[in-house]
Amino acid sequence: MRTGTLLTVLLLGGASAAAAQDGQVVDRLSGAAVPLAQILWKVEGPEATPVGRVEADVSGRFRLRSDWRDGWIEVRSLGHRTVTLSRAEADALSWRIELEPDPLELESVLVTAAGRAQRRSEISVPIAQVSLEEIRAQSPPSVESLLAEMPGLQSQSSPPTGSNIMIRGIGESRVLVLIDGQPASGALLENRDLSRMSLAAVDRVEVVKGPLSSLYGSDALGGVINIVTTDPEAGFAADARALSGGGGRYEADVTLSGGGDFRYRATGSWRQQDQVPGLDDASGAFARVWDARSTMRYAGFDRVTLRADVSFLRERQKWPVGGGFSGFNDNTGVTAWTQGTFLHGPGEWSARVFGQDYDHLYRSARGDAPIAGANENIQKEQYWKATVAYGASLGAHRLDVGMEGSKRAIESPDKILEDRAADDQFELFAQDAWTLGIATISGGLRATFNDRWGNTASPTVGVTALPNSSLRMRAVLGRGFRAPSFKELAWDFANLGAGYTVQGNPDLRPETSWNVTAGVDWAPSAWVSVGLEGYTNLIDDLIESAFVGNNPSGLLVYSPRNFSRARTRGVETNASSRFGAWDVRAEYAYLDARSLDDDLPLDRRAKHSGRVRAGRSLPVLDGLLVHASLRGTGAAPIVGPDASGITAVIGRQDRFVSLDVQATAQLPSSLRMVLGVDNLLDARPAGWQAVVERRFRVGLEARDLFRD
Numbered sequence: 252m253r254t255g256t257l258l259t260v261l262l263l264g265g266a267s268a269a270a271a272q273d274g275q276v277v278d279r280l281s282g283a284a285v286p287l288a289q290i291l292w293k294v295e296g297p298e299a300t301p302v303g304r305v306e307a308d309v310s311g312r313f314r315l316r317s318d319w320r321d322g323w324i325e326v327r328s329l330g331h332r333t334v335t336l337s338r339a340e341a342d343a344l345s346w347r348i349e350l351e352p353d354p355l356e357l358e359s360v361l362v363t364a365a366g367r368a369q370r371r372s373e374i375s376v377p378i379a380q381v382s383l384e385e386i387r388a389q390s391p392p393s394v395e396s397l398l399a400e401m402p403g404l405q406s407q408s409s410p411p412t413g414s415n416i417m418i419r420g421i422g423e424s425r426v427l428v429l430i431d432g433q434p435a436s437g438a439l440l441e442n443r444d445l446s447r448m449s450l451a452a453v454d455r456v457e458v459v460k461g462p463l464s465s466l467y468g469s470d471a472l473g474g475v476i477n478i479v480t481t482d483p484e485a486g487f488a489a490d491a492r493a494l495s496g497g498g499g500r501y502e503a504d505v506t507l508s509g510g511g512d513f514r515y516r517a518t519g520s521w522r523q524q525d526q527v528p529g530l531d532d533a534s535g536a537f538a539r540v541w542d543a544r545s546t547m548r549y550a551g552f553d554r555v556t557l558r559a560d561v562s563f564l565r566e567r568q569k570w571p572v573g574g575g576f577s578g579f580n581d582n583t584g585v586t587a588w589t590q591g592t593f594l595h596g597p598g599e600w601s602a603r604v605f606g607q608d609y610d611h612l613y614r615s616a617r618g619d620a621p622i623a624g625a626n627e628n629i630q631k632e633q634y635w636k637a638t639v640a641y642g643a644s645l646g647a648h649r650l651d652v653g654m655e656g657s658k659r660a661i662e663s664p665d666k667i668l669e670d671r672a673a674d675d676q677f678e679l680f681a682q683d684a685w686t687l688g689i690a691t692i693s694g695g696l697r698a699t700f701n702d703r704w705g706n707t708a709s710p711t712v713g714v715t716a717l718p719n720s721s722l723r724m725r726a727v728l729g730r731g732f733r734a735p736s737f738k739e740l741a742w743d744f745a746n747l748g749a750g751y752t753v754q755g756n757p758d759l760r761p762e763t764s765w766n767v768t769a770g771v772d773w774a775p776s777a778w779v780s781v782g783l784e785g786y787t788n789l790i791d792d793l794i795e796s797a798f799v800g801n802n803p804s805g806l807l808v809y810s811p812r813n814f815s816r817a818r819t820r821g822v823e824t825n826a827s828s829r830f831g832a833w834d835v836r837a838e839y840a841y842l843d844a845r846s847l848d849d850d851l852p853l854d855r856r857a858k859h860s861g862r863v864r865a866g867r868s869l870p871v872l873d874g875l876l877v878h879a880s881l882r883g884t885g886a887a888p889i890v891g892p893d894a895s896g897i898t899a900v901i902g903r904q905d906r907f908v909s910l911d912v913q914a915t916a917q918l919p920s921s922l923r924m925v926l927g928v929d930n931l932l933d934a935r936p937a938g939w940q941a942v943v944e945r946r947f948r949v950g951l952e953a954r955d956l957f958r959d
Contacts, residue, residue: 272315274346276307276326283832283867284311285328285350286876287384294322297335300550301325302485306954308917310874316486326350328384352777352829363457363477365682366432366466367642367651373684373691375713375727377460377768377784383481386450388866388878388913390927390948392500392522394456394478395445400882400911402860403460403823403840408940412538412568412580414446414528418460419786420819420844420856421473425733425762429467429477431546436564436584436609438470439632439661441736445476446528447566447582451504451520452544454481461766461786462731464709465695468655468678472731472764472790483508483516483548489956494925496948499525499537512551519543526942527570535577536570554594561587572615579621584609598643598650607634631662649684659737667741667755674703674737682711690716704735707761726769735759739794739811751807753796760813764790780827787820816847819856832867852888855904859885874917883908889938905936907943925950 276288290313291301307313315324325335331350341348364374381397391397398416399406407415407422415422428435428443437443459475467475487509494502504520523539530536542564549557568580588605611630614621640653660673682695694712713727735756742755770784793815799808821842828835844856862882889902913927926949933945 272319272346274313274315274341274348276311276313276328276348276350278331278829279349279351285331286311287387288313288326288328288331288350290315291325291327292316292319292322293325293335297323297325297337299323304484308874308923310876310917312874361457362432362479363429363459363475364463364466365651365684366640369684373649373686373693373715375691375693375715375725376463376711376729377727377770377786379458379460381456381458383454386453386456387915387925389880389911390494390913390925390950391450392502392524393446394448394450394453394476395528397450397456398445398458398476400862400880401458402838402862402882403821403842404458405855405857405860405884406941407855408529409444412527412529412570412578413442413444414941415443416445416476417856418458418474418476419788419821419840420842420853421764421788421790424470424736425472427463427467427470427475429475430562430586431480431560432477433560433586433588433605434607434634435478436586436607437582437611437632439634439659439737440609440611440630440663441738442582442609442611444528446538447540447564448478449502449504449520449522449540449542451542452480452506452516452518453478455479461727461768461788462709462729462764463711464731465697465711465729466680466682468697468699468709469732469734469761472733472762473788480544480546481516483510483514483546485509485511485514488954490952490954491956492950492952494948494950496927497944497946498942499523500946500948510548512549514548514550515545517543517545527568529940530570530942534571536568538568539566541565556592557590559587559589561585569619575617576615577617577619579614579616581612581614581621582610596643597645598641601638601640601642603636603638605634605636605638608632628664629662630664630666633660635659647686650681651683652681654679661737663738666744667738668743672703672737672741674701676701689718690714699732699734701734703740704759704761707732707734707763721774723772724770727767729766731764731766732761734761735794735811742811745806747806751809752802754799754808754810756811759794759811760792762790762792762794762813764788778829782823782825784823785821786823788818790817790819793817814848817845817853818847819844819853833865834867835863835865837861837863849898851890851898851900854890855887857885857887857904857906859883876915878913878915880911881908882911887938902938904938907936907939908932908934921953921955923952923954925952 276285278285288307290305292303293299293301305313323335323337326348327333328350331352334350361378362368364376364378395406395414395416398404403419405417407417418426457477461474463471463475490506492504502522504518506518508516521541525537527536527538544562546560564584566582569577572578586607590603592599592601609632616622636657638655642651655678657676662671664670677700678697680697684691684693692714697709700706709730709732711729715725717723739759740755740757742753745752766788768786772782774780792813794811794813795815796809797812799810802808823840825838839861842856842858844853846853862880864880866878884907886906887904888900889904891901893899893901910931911929912931916924918924929946935943
C-alpha cells in the first residue's frame, strides 16, 4: 500500500479547484441526486460541438471551470433525457438542473450497429450498452470480467490461458472483438483473449447480440463486442487511478488530455494478478499487462476532420505445466490507424488506413523467467486494411456505401505449411435506413472476395417501429459468417509423443449462421420500463477437427472439416424501476444451445442466467454511492469425449450465485475512493474452469487534476 499512499499525497498536493459556478443535477420526479452526470460546454449555440466537459460527483454536484462564462451547457446521464440550457436559464434555476427520466433511452447514441453515430430508435439489431457509470460501479479488471456479469453472455475459458465471451451460446472466434470499430489484435493467430483487455480509457462497451457480417465481415457470426474509448476534450486535464484487490490484483493508470482545434488523449495502464484465465488453481501463476492507448483529433479545417490512434499492448503470463516447469506466454501488439472525413454536399466521405502487428511467443522453463533468447518459435501476425466510404441523408433515407481492401499474413514456425500464410481480400458494402412513418426499415449487404478461401455475401434486413413515445418494437433477420482461419487451412504439425499429426484443409468453406430476433420495449411510466426479446440462430458448416486415417508412419491424422450444425435459441427479458433514490434493474436470459448432429447440448452453456442490480446515494454521508448486484448462472453440462472416445455429457458445471457490493465515497480535492467485494458469500461451485472465490478491492481515483 506504500504506492497507494504516495499516490494519494501527490494527488492531494497537485489538485486545485477553480473558483467557478457550483451546481447540482437531480432527478425531476424523485428529487434524488443524479451521480456522475456529464456537463458539456458549448460556445456557438445549443447544437454546436462541445468544447469542454466536467463530471458531477456521486452526489450530483459539479463545478464549472472559471473560463466558461458565456454559452450553453448540455447535461447528460444514462436513463435521463438530455437537457440543454443557456447560462441565463441555469442562473434562473439557481444551477439546480433537473433531468427527466427516460427509461427507454430512445435517443441515446450508439456506433456499432451502423459503423457511425446512430440513434437507438433507428436500430433493429439487438444491442446492449455498458456505460461508464456501470463500469465504475463494478471496477472489473478486464473487458471479459465486465461482460461475464451480463445475462445472456457467459465467460468461455481457453485452457491453459485465455478467456472469451459467448454471446447467446456462440463464442471463441465466432464473436468479433473491436476497439473503436477496429479489429483487436491476436485474431489471426487465434489468440483472442478478452481477459488481457483493460478498461483504461474506455467510455463504454457496446455488444451486438447476433450476426452483423453485413457491416463487419468475418467473425461477426455470433455477435460483435466494440470497446469504445473516451473522446479527448478541450483544455488540459490529468486523471489517475490506483487499485488493489484479492488474488494479487494490482492496477494503475494515468491519463493526459487536452488541446483546442488539435486535441489529444493518452492513457497508460498496468495490471497484474496472481492467476491466468482458464485455470482453477492459481498457485504459481500470474498475468501482467501493460498497455497504452492514444488518440489525436484535428478539426481546424472548415469541412475536414482528421483522427489518428495508436495503441500498444505487452503481456506476460506464467503458469505451472508440471515437472517443476512453468509455461510462459509473451504477447506484444501495436495497432495504428488514421482517418480523414470530408463533408461534401448532403453527405460525408471518409478514408481510413489501418495497420496492426502482433507477436506471440510460448516458452517453458524452471524458475520465474524463461531462458533469454529462446525465441525461435515466435508467431507473428500482420494486418493491413484500407477503407473508403460515403454516407448521406437523402430524403427519408440514410445511405452508407463503401469498399475495403486488406492484406493479412501470419508466421507460425513448425505449425503451418512453409511456416507462413497470407491472403488478400476485397469487400463491398452498402446499407440503408429508410424512415417511413413510425417505422425505420434498414437493410445491409456485404460482399467478400478472398483469394484463399473464396467468396460470400452477408445480408441483413430489419425494422424498428415507434407507435408512441413509450413503446418500441423491432425485428431483424441477418446472416453471419466466419472464414476458415489460416491455421485451419494450412496446419502441418505433429505431436510424436501423443502419436498424431494435424493437417490443414485448403477446401474449407466459411461457417455461416442465420439469425431471427424480435423484441419490444415498453415504458408505461417514467418510473418503470420492461423489455422482452426472443431469438433463434441456426449455424451451418461448423469447422471441427476429425480423424481421417493414418499416415505411412502410422500416426493418427486429424484434419478440420465442415460437417457440424448447431442451433441456439432463447428469450431475454429485463425490467427497470426507480424507487425514490433507488435505481433497480432486473434481467433474465434463457438459452437452449444444442448440436444438431448428435442432439447434445453445447459444452458449458447454462440454460439460465440472471442479475438484479440496485444503486443509490446514501444520506448518511454526503457523496456516498452504493451499488449491489446479485447475479446467478445456472448449472451447465460439460460435454466431451467419454472413455470410449464418443462425444457425450461427461460432467456438470454447478450453478453459481454471487453477491457483489461496491461503495464509492467522494473525497476532497477531486478524489474518489472505491471499496468493493465480489462474491461476498464466497460461493465456490464445482466444475468451473476459472478461480471462483471472494475477492476484496480498494481503489483511489482522481479526475480533472490540473485542469486549466
